[in-house]
Amino acid sequence: MSNKLIDIVNVSKSFGDNLVLDDLNLYIRENEFLTLLGPSGCGKTTLLRIIGGFETPDTGKVIFDGKDITDLAPNKRQLNTVFQKYALFTNMTIAENIAFGLKIKGKTKSYINDKIRYALKLVNLEGFEDRTPDSLSGGQQQRIAIARAIVNEPKVLLLDEPLGALDLKLRQDMQYELIRLKNELGITFVYVTHDQEEALTMSDTIVVMNQGYIQQIGTPEDIYNEPKNAFVADFIGESNILPATMVQDKLVKILGASFPCVDVGFGRNRPVDAVIRPEDIDLVKPEDGIIEGVVTHLIFKGVHYEMEVTANNFEWLVHSTDMVEVGTEVGIQVNPFDIQIMKKPESEDAEAVTIEE
Numbered sequence: 001m002s003n004k005l006i007d008i009v010n011v012s013k014s015f016g017d018n019l020v021l022d023d024l025n026l027y028i029r030e031n032e033f034l035t036l037l038g039p040s041g042c043g044k045t046t047l048l049r050i051i052g053g054f055e056t057p058d059t060g061k062v063i064f065d066g067k068d069i070t071d072l073a074p075n076k077r078q079l080n081t082v083f084q085k086y087a088l089f090t091n092m093t094i095a096e097n098i099a100f101g102l103k104i105k106g107k108t109k110s111y112i113n114d115k116i117r118y119a120l121k122l123v124n125l126e127g128f129e130d131r132t133p134d135s136l137s138g139g140q141q142q143r144i145a146i147a148r149a150i151v152n153e154p155k156v157l158l159l160d161e162p163l164g165a166l167d168l169k170l171r172q173d174m175q176y177e178l179i180r181l182k183n184e185l186g187i188t189f190v191y192v193t194h195d196q197e198e199a200l201t202m203s204d205t206i207v208v209m210n211q212g213y214i215q216q217i218g219t220p221e222d223i224y225n226e227p228k229n230a231f232v233a234d235f236i237g238e239s240n241i242l243p244a245t246m247v248q249d250k251l252v253k254i255l256g257a258s259f260p261c262v263d264v265g266f267g268r269n270r271p272v273d274a275v276i277r278p279e280d281i282d283l284v285k286p287e288d289g290i291i292e293g294v295v296t297h298l299i300f301k302g303v304h305y306e307m308e309v310t311a312n313n314f315e316w317l318v319h320s321t322d323m324v325e326v327g328t329e330v331g332i333q334v335n336p337f338d339i340q341i342m343k344k345p346e347s348e349d350a351e352a353v354t355i356e357e
């Protein structure tokens with residue numbers, strides 16, 4: 001991959017007593033589509049605003065292309081921000097909206113007109129110059145907001161939940177538009193969302209955040225297939241997160257039953273979280289499973305059936321293309337490679353338990 005473009009070094013930020021970012025380190029590469037993903041209030045917007053220059057960190061630095069820009073005003077940075085609310089000027093035409101920043105910069109009329117045409121073509125809204133924002137749909141308005149940012153030729157586009165106000169179908173269309181745009185423009189996108197599906201669809205790199213900390217950085221595949229902890233596993237996709245204990249190197253006790261697993265080198269008698277994706281559970285005959293249970297719920301989801309299986313006092317979420325009727329007795333079977341064993345957070349791990357083998 002390409003070079004480091006933005007380096008966030010030891011950044012902390014509090015609002016009053018609320019520590020929002022705690023000694024955060026992250027770098028963003030040139031031409032990367034990097035998504036900050038996490039639940040509401042985890043600090044993603046604050047981090048984006050620090051990169052954009054709208055907020056100053058209490059400690060730490062933002063380095064852009066090798067230069068310290070921590071105290072540089074937003075308009076002096078080579079980046080532009082697109083917010084969730086389109087913030088178009090309603091009393092201006094689309095062309096005037098796009099031209100606004102360029103006029104302030106004193107660009108010539110012909111330069112501005114060329115840029116308007118170029119930007120409208122990029123966002124697939126050619127011929128919209130003389131329309132007003134209120135005659136446009138939400139998706140079209142958001143495209144104009146992006147066009148307005150693009151004409152400034154930023155090296156980086158910062159996008160704060162830009163599709164948050166759109167309905168599902170439009171959001172999905174716009175996701176593909178944004179990927180295309182990013183590829184055509186060859187610039188870096190830093191994208192904030194709390195929508196994991198959106199992050200998985202669009203990103204080269206996902207940064208999963210929670211409570212001011214980075215939980216994991218990786219490609220969508222890494223984050224989905226190898227979540228580093230139970231928070232990431234739970235936040236990205238659906239998971240069964242089960243309290244468990246390592247019995248031996250390749251055996252984990254889950255809800256009282258021993259499941260073969262891969263050796264994670266955690267040692268014996270260690271309490272862990274066992275994470276199993278719903279699509280990785282095989283429902284077999286009761287006598288062939290590791291645990292016996294009964295199907296208690298069944299929903300058809302289009303591509304698969306979603307089932308709940310009650311087994312050993314736990315409701316297991318199971319996805320399968322085969323339907324199993326409610327009330328059927330089943331066995332639960334899992335490939336050892338599909339059981340992710342994760343360390344518990346430090347505080348929960350304080351007391352190791354002793355178990356009988």
Ligand SMILES: Nc1ncnc2c1ncn2[C@@H]1O[C@H](COP(=O)(O)OP(=O)(O)OP(=O)(O)O)[C@@H](O)[C@H]1O
Nearest residue numbers: 015018020038039040041042043044045046047194
């Ligand atoms: N200007 C501010 N003054 C005081 N508190 C703030 C300010 N900006 C953010 N916060 C607080 O900082 C925390 C993180 O906010 P932030 O907007 O960064 O989270 P987020 O992950 O982007 O959440 P959301 O998805 O809801 O926008 C929240 O508790 C928020 O209330």
